Amino acid sequence: MARNGVASWRRRSSDQFDDPSPCGSEDVHVLAVDDSLVDRKVIEHLLKISSCKVTAVDSGIRALQFLGLDEEKAAGDFNGLKVDLIITDYCMPGMTGYELLKKIKESSALREIPVVIMSSENVLARIDRCLEEGAEDFIVKPVKLSDVKRLRDFMTRDVGDRVRSDGEGTTHKRKLQESSDVSSSSPSVSSASSSSSSSLPTTPSRSPSPSPSVSLSEPSSPSPSTGSSGPCSPSSLESPTRRLKMTSCCD
Amino acid sequence: MPRFHGQSNHAPVDIVNQLQKQYVDYLSSLFHEGVLDDQFTQLQKLQDESNPDFTVEVATLFFVDSDKLINNMAAALERSPVDFKQVDADVHQLKGSSSSIGAMRVKNLCITFRSFCETQSYEGCLICLQQVKNECAVLKDKLQNLFRMEQQIVGAGGSVPLMD
Numbered sequence: 248m249a250r251n252g253v254a255s256w257r258r259r260s261s262d263q264f265d266d267p268s269p270c271g272s273e274d275v276h277v278l279a280v281d282d283s284l285v286d287r288k289v290i291e292h293l294l295k296i297s298s299c300k301v302t303a304v305d306s307g308i309r310a311l312q313f314l315g316l317d318e319e320k321a322a323g324d325f326n327g328l329k330v331d332l333i334i335t336d337y338c339m340p341g342m343t344g345y346e347l348l349k350k351i352k353e354s355s356a357l358r359e360i361p362v363v364i365m366s367s368e369n370v371l372a373r374i375d376r377c378l379e380e381g382a383e384d385f386i387v388k389p390v391k392l393s394d395v396k397r398l399r400d401f402m403t404r405d406v407g408d409r410v411r412s413d414g415e416g417t418t419h420k421r422k423l424q425e426s427s428d429v430s431s432s433s434p435s436v437s438s439a440s441s442s443s444s445s446s447l448p449t450t451p452s453r454s455p456s457p458s459p460s461v462s463l464s465e466p467s468s469p470s471p472s473t474g475s476s477g478p479c480s481p482s483s484l485e486s487p488t489r490r491l492k493m494t495s496c497c498d
Numbered sequence: 499m500p501r502f503h504g505q506s507n508h509a510p511v512d513i514v515n516q517l518q519k520q521y522v523d524y525l526s527s528l529f530h531e532g533v534l535d536d537q538f539t540q541l542q543k544l545q546d547e548s549n550p551d552f553t554v555e556v557a558t559l560f561f562v563d564s565d566k567l568i569n570n571m572a573a574a575l576e577r578s579p580v581d582f583k584q585v586d587a588d589v590h591q592l593k594g595s596s597s598s599i600g601a602m603r604v605k606n607l608c609i610t611f612r613s614f615c616e617t618q619s620y621e622g623c624l625i626c627l628q629q630v631k632n633e634c635a636v637l638k639d640k641l642q643n644l645f646r647m648e649q650q651i652v653g654a655g656g657s658v659p660l661m662d
Binding site: 282283284285286288289292293295296338340367388389390391392 | 552
């Protein structure tokens with residue numbers, strides 16, 4: 248049961264620091280969801296070498312099936328394998344990671360399972376939306392070992408600290424600061440690494456790469472997938488200093 | 499690989515050193531030319547005794563994936579009318595996976611490619627497709643060289659140096 252899974256972290260958290268394996272001596276079971284073959288392999292390996300048990304699926308639908316939450320099964324009818332964490336890609340055909348997140352949080356049986364979103368697109372409006380929907384964390388791809396290590400941190404954190412955003416952003420800031428060159432929660436702090444605080448779009452990758460020739464003012468409208476091709480077309484990358492919720496840019 | 503008496507598959511130290519140096523030089527040049535970026539190093543760091551071929555495996559998956567995506571793009575561009583959304587979706591996928599393995603030049607080409615999809619520029623897309631194809635072929639070639647050099651080092655009894 249999800250509740251037990253969550254509670255067991257609390258018990259483990261006290262010896263987490265002594266434990267060299269990030270996920271604890273008891274295997275943490277992570278469900279990884281990504282339609283990309285390459286990314287699935289990478290995330291699977293990252294988690295495995297962090298001593299986690301991994302189940303990798305290629306779609307939100309399969310994830311829900313694995314969690315026992317599809318139409319044919321009653322909610323709560325688990326296949327017996329407790330899932331401690333769900334990490335999902337955002338952009339997927341069919342059901343996006345956001346839609347998967349919503350379904351999980353809407354389920355009384357599953358909502359306690361922390362969900363982490365991964366995305367190659369560093370769109371703040373998207374990040375906010377996911378966090379508001381209850382995501383624990385948002386990782387900008389490509390995923391690195393340090394990202395997985397960071398997941399360990401919040402897995403050891405007291406469950407009670409996880410606050411759903413009621414307008415107060417809470418758990419997400421660090422990730423933005425560490426994983427991307429974008430400043431995070433405090434609007435007054437501009438990221439040191441992103442000295443181009445002007446309106447130039449910045450790419451999330453750490454390596455030097457040319458900025459995409461995209462207009463900043465173009466509103467992004469990556470609507471939830473209608474099942475057609477091209478589920479995501481996030482075309483605007485907001486500069487770090489414009490972190491206000493600009494409804495025109497919201498997905 | 500040279501074999502020496504009394505040494506089980508261990509070439510003299512200077513041979514190993516030379517192989518290692520050649521490897522480091524080659525890998526450095528790939529970073530320098532922008533073919534690879536830091537993410538590739540990240541992947542190499544994930545290799546361990548229980549997964550000694552991780553980087554090779556990921557690279558192999560990438561080429562299987564990219565071949566498929568490139569074929570899809572080519573097919574989509576040949577249709578009339580061209581479904582630019584579909585092409586864009588495939589380019590987006592390729593951009594993602596190239597980013598995940600540290601194939602920086604391929605990734606950057608995909609970024610440009612996407613902007614041509616957005617403006618629905620047929621010529622632009624064709625040019626980008628050709629460039630992406632070429633770049634993937636170049637990458638494959640270079641990675642094969644790199645992995646072969648790794649095998650030579652290990653075969654000579656040395657260990658593969660990890661870039662910082």
